[in-house]
Amino acid sequence: MCSWDSLTIAEQTLMRRAVAQNPLAGTIQAIGTALRWAGAEDAPPPRSYSEAEQGELVPRLGAVLLGLTERGLVSVREVEGCAPAASAPAVTGEQLRVVLADPVNWVWNPDSPCRFRLAAPDAVRERWGSDMYPTADVSGLPAWDELSTAQRDVLVCAAEASGMLTGPFGVWEDPPNDLSGAARLDWIDRQLAPLLPFVRAGWIEVQHHPEADSDAFTVIPLGSLRSALADPTVRYEGDEWGIGVGCTFTYAGLAIWRGGWSAAWSSRLTVR
Structure with missing residues (x-):
């Protein structure tokens, strides 16, 4: 062969x-x-x-x-x-x-x-x-229990088939309705904080899915995430599944995930 x-x-x-x-x-x-x-x-x-x-x-x-x-x-x-x-x-x-x-x-x-x-x-x-399905050396990375809950939520989201961050089945909450301007951006910055290091490292790709029942998407680059997530039309605040912002592991991210975090996450599910 x-x-x-x-x-x-x-x-x-x-x-x-x-x-x-x-x-x-x-x-x-x-x-x-x-x-x-x-x-x-x-x-x-x-x-x-x-x-x-x-x-x-x-x-x-x-x-x-x-x-x-x-x-x-x-x-x-x-x-x-x-x-x-x-x-x-x-x-x-x-x-x-x-x-x-x-x-x-x-x-x-x-x-x-x-x-x-x-x-x-x-x-x-x-x-x-x-x-x-390679695995990467994760000895220099934090252990699963050392990650914040928000970081773990993002990683699990990227590992799932749907991988939706926003929308009715997303893992992220929508900003409060009374926020606007700088206050809304500050709220978005806090929500993005656990995701940005993974995107910057090339482990996770963020995608905008504009339609239900479609595989169409556009990649949201690192520098555009703040403005994209602040836009209600991009986040999508309706009821249809599959519209909004999602994330997925790149091959590099999958290797990291398989290197240790996946097993740690699975063992916690088994214990529960």
Whole structure:
């Protein structure tokens, strides 16, 4: 087998998603994010791909995925509902080529997000598991119990699938209605304080999600977080899920999280 570093970023992302049995839909967005985090020349700007941009990438990425299936590293499986991909029938031959050529199967849609899922044999996880999911040395970092409650809340939020900081299901409260001007900014500064070191270190990325039932987002850079979080239209104070400001671990942040904080957090949940 080849080495992990010899694989392209697209191949690495497809294999990570296959090991996790992720849907095919949404994979192009994940590849775009991985390219951006790696500083690749063909990376998208700090936002999600549009549906049209995803459609243009389908032929090239379909060929990459087809190549991985031919090498036995990844399979595409058709599922009913959201059943585990490993137990579903594999799509092969001409049917697979048809599936991979259709942008509908690559673009995330809230009405049918799970029809095709990626899967990988156990040998792939055994061969590349430590490369796919590395851990970082955290001996110089505070222990979990030494972090503030606000810091721990941000880290857990970044680890979760939804990762919403604001909005009706976010981990952060909205500013009091009677605050404005400097008082509102002071309140925002206090709320941002536990997040900023993680963003500055490149461990967490903050994203604005403007619509419900959509995977569209724009990255909020470190220098714009204060003004963005002070804007009620960006924070979103309505009732729909998925709108507002969220956060996610970068690959570097995930390595830190796996290096010790994740286990400490999990053990506390077990004790409870």
